[in-house]
Amino acid sequence: MEIDSSTIILRPFKLSDVDNFMIWASDDQVMRPVRWNTFTSKEEALTYIKEVCIPHPWCRSICILDRSIGIVLIYPGSGDNRCRADIGYAVAVDFWGQGIATKAVKIALSEVSKDFPEVVRLQTYVDVQNKASQRVLAKVGFLREGLLRKYCYLKGQIKDMYIYSFLLTDSSNTQEC
Secondary structure, three states: OOOOHHHEEEEEOOHHHHHHHHHHHOOHHHHOOOOOOOOOOHHHHHHHHHHHHOOOOOEEEEEEOOEEEEEEEEEEOOHHHOOEEEEEEEEOHHHOOOOHHHHHHHHHHHHHHHHOOOOOEEEEEEEOOOHHHHHHHHHHOOEEEEEEEEEEEEOOEEEEEEEEEEEHHHHHHOOOO
16 A cells, blocks of 8 residues: 555654554564564553653654554753764554655654754664664665674664764755655
8 A cells, every 4th residue: 555655744642542553562573673572462552652652752653644653752862962862763564665764754853953952963773684774764864873793682682783873964965754
């Protein structure tokens, strides 16, 4: 099914998103590259939405026609690290390969400087085996800065990770959303 990219929006999570949230957050394929565990119950998901997503300073649901199909999170630094923020995202398997993650990250980049005026750098870590996420970041204009060997445990395995960055001063390098 072809998705009209103009129907993709980012909005804060609502408790009523729980059923759609469970579709992708309980899917091991979606959650494999994500640092948090796969959700196993609706109650667990509801608690996460209520206690993490809703109060989080920048956690957005990726939506098509107001249906939650994924997530984008921005974790701003504090103190001397307030100039940077980490970004993460995930999209339901049924929507892979359609440019949705790319569009969602572009929207997030366009909004982050309004919400966090001190942030000038966004960064993320990507498993070297996650080629799809690497393509998303390259399309949006992130720069792969380097390889972090044996950097972290991910689902019980120690992984090499790439670090990618985007300077908000680079925003002229991205296309309009």
